[in-house]
Amino acid sequence: MKKSIIYLLGIAIVIPAFMSCSDFLDQNPDLRTTLDSEEKIANILVSAYISGAGSYQLVAELSSDNVCDYGITKNYNQFYQDVYEWAEEVTSNNDAPRNIWSSNYNNIANANQALSAIEELGGPTTTRLKASKGEALICRAYSHFVLANMFCMPYNPATAGNCLGIPYMDHAETDLNPRYERGTLQKVYEMIGKDIEAGIPLIDDTAYSVPKYHFNYKAACCFASRYYLFMQDWDNAIKYATMALTSNPSSLLRDYSAIAALPNGTSRHQEYVNSASTANFLLQAATSNSGLLFDWYSTAGRYSHGKLQGIYETVQPKKGGPWGSSVTFKAPHAVLASSGKYVLPRTWRVFQYTDPVAGTGFNKAISVLFTSEEALLNRAEAYIMKMNEDPTALDKALEDINLYAANLFSAGFKSMTEASIIKWATETYPDYSELYVGKTSVSSPQTLNPKKKLHAAPYNTLEEDGPQESMLQALIFMRRYQFLHEGMRWFDTRRFGITVYRYLLDEDAETVVQITDQISDENGTADPRRALQLPADVIAAGLTPNPRK
Structure with a gap:
């Protein structure tokens, strides 16, 4: 008998054990069937x-141009190879796309169950129920956002109406065999x-004992700014980013x-x-190997x-970057002699033992979702995207x-100016053809430059090397540095239509033997991968x- 889609969406009757706010390694019993109080809903x-x-970060990072072969x-297994090669079917793993799908729909099911229980109690009539409703709406929105950005094509206002979506679950499911459309x-x-607009006004940080493990107000506003940025709604992106950043x-x-x-x-x-850091808005603890991949380990x-x-x-x-070549980082990168990885401190690996005597267990990855x-x-x-219409x-x-x-x-940092950024962005970079075996594999002078061609609208309409495009190139470079290892x-x-190359390297970890594949929108059509x-x-x-042609 064919399984119903309700199961495959990840909203089966059994809900996973959940994480304690005070200690992300604690587990509590499921309370779904008896949501008859404010405390149980929370x-x-x-x-x-x-x-x-089901964390998306490892798959997203391995899919990007932040990695190569x-x-x-070097150490690897079939799962990592499948993800790196954008394989149609990926070997089973805790971080696999199937778990991203099912885990996010399970999150959505829990949010919907809480929303349903709130209505059964007469609606959000108390301070705590209002806060719980706000949190549930933002959680539901965020999980759908992750799913859309992993399993759908990039959002563009001109094409989104013709692109396949994902089922949006906006209520607790009661049908035993529902049918869903994308x-x-x-x-x-x-x-x-x-959901974002309805949820943010209800968020109340005082409802949480440890706000950094919940969608607190700053985290929700930062998420809203990301959502509107991806939608190319610049005014709302500014509005919510400002709300997250406060006046100081x-x-x-x-x-x-x-x-x-x-110590390094x-x-x-x-x-x-660290949850005490004012820069960290929302933390996540996931059963994931990302802490192994993006740390000192050879994994x-x-x-x-x-x-x-x-x-x-x-x-x-x-x-150098747009900030120049003479800067000294406060916390510099680490070059790992044993593994050859260049690593920034981003994700913390914690090993959770299931059998301390046997030394068995699984990896938890603690990461920051919003900062x-x-x-x-x-x-x-x-x-930057408003430069041509707003003189300020x-x-x-x-x-x-x-x-x-x-x-x-x-040390060494001087404030960037429009002129200094244009100088950086318009500098002629060598094509580094000396790095290629036989010097015959170079397909574009952009392959090894910090600056990348932008093929997606509206970014591809900006004057190349003009002030706005130069500023955007600097911003994209900073984003790449800031979010390294985080997906x-x-x-x-995807958003900018940047070509992602797949390099096969020689033993010196620098000489390119071959460009084995690439995801490119250079022909004017977004690559379906x-x-x-x-x-x-x-x-x-x-x-x-998803179509593949």
Whole structure:
């Protein structure tokens, strides 16, 4: 008997155990069947965040241009190879697309169950019920947003009405065998926006014992700014980023000196995700191997962020970033001699033992989903896109990116100006053809440059090397640095239509043997692999697969 789509959407009757706010390694019993009090409704909402398998970050990062193939002698397994090669079907793994799908729909089911229970209690008539309703709406919106950006094509106002969406679950399901349609991406985004706008006014940070593990007010506003940025709604992106940053953004900057004071290694990662940091708005604990991949370990060293990207495009490009080449980072990157990875402290790995005697268990990855740095960069990008209609937008964008950048460095930083950024963006970069075996594999002079061609609308209509496009290039570079190892680069390559190359490297981790594949929109059409394929069992149950031609 064919499984019903309700199961395949990840909203089966059994809901996973949920994470305690005070200790992300604690587990509490499921309360779904007896949601008859404010406390139980608040408790089940802890299950509306990913704590089990299904974090998108590892798959998104391995899909992006932040990794390349460092050779078969490095550690890897079939799952990492499948993701790196954009395979249609991916080997089973805690981080696999199928778990991203099912976990997010389970989160949505829990949010919907809480919303249904609130209505059964007479509606949000108390302060706590109002806060729970706001949290549930934002959790529902966020999980749909993740699903849309992993399994749908990039949002563009001109094409979203013709792109496949994902089922938007806006109520607790009671039908034993419901039938779902994917609808359009436009409709999904409209529903996400509706939930965001209804949810944010209800958020109440005093309802949480540990707000950083919930959609608190700053986190919800930062999410809203990301949503509107992806929608190309610049005014609302600015509005919500400003709400997240408050009137004093400098008070929310990360203490990189505290990170730098720690021994190079895991302790820096732990400090980066510290819930006490004013820069961290929302933390996530997931059953994931991302902490292994993006730390000192040799795990998946074959498909990683290493020397090639580090010295040509991201951490220390040959001619420097838009902030110049003479800067000294407060907390510099680590070059890992054993694995060859270039690593920034972003994700903290915690091993949770199931049998301490046998030494068995599983990896938890603690990461930050929303930060003050993102809010600053979101707002700066929106200001850049308004430069031609708002005479003050340039100065506001420069103020934000200089505030962001100055906090990274201990020495050598000079405030960026329009002129200095244009100089950086328009500099002639070599094509680095000397890095290619036989010098016959170079397909574009853009392949190893920090600056990338933008093929998606409206960014491809900006005057190349003009002030606005140069400013945007600098902003995209900063985003790539800030979100390294966190998966956001995959979303940005989709949004901007940036070509993603697949390099096979020689043993020196720098010489390119071959460009084995690429995702490109250069012909004017978005590559269909920008969207992950739906899980095979979901397709078998009746949902339309993503086209591949």
